[in-house]
Amino acid sequence: MLEVLVDEGRVIVEGVNYATKHTRTGQTQRGSQTGGIETVEAPIHVSNVALVDPETGRAARVGIKVEQVEKDGVTTTVRTRYFKPSRRAADAKAAKKGDKKTDKKAAKAEKKDTE
8 A cells, every 4th residue: 555545545555556647658757758648546335345365365355353351450542453264265165065055166266366
């Protein structure tokens, strides 16, 4: 992630959303040409970005565990983020066992993983 635009609710992610920008051709003091057609990374909405699970290196869904912790007689609420297990991994395990219903799903998941 390159930049977060908080006011707009958007982020700029490296290598994701390229836009072609046409700039006017000019000259610098040294005499070199500037301008022309440039590709610039454009912002995308925050809802289209997923967190990456550090164990698998893939995008994953996230859950929040809420716990009540008592320390020195004071109860505080602690919220911890955890990555939910992938359904694709569960489908691949079931296919290895020989479950016929998930064979097609597992084949598709493996095909996506190899790409």
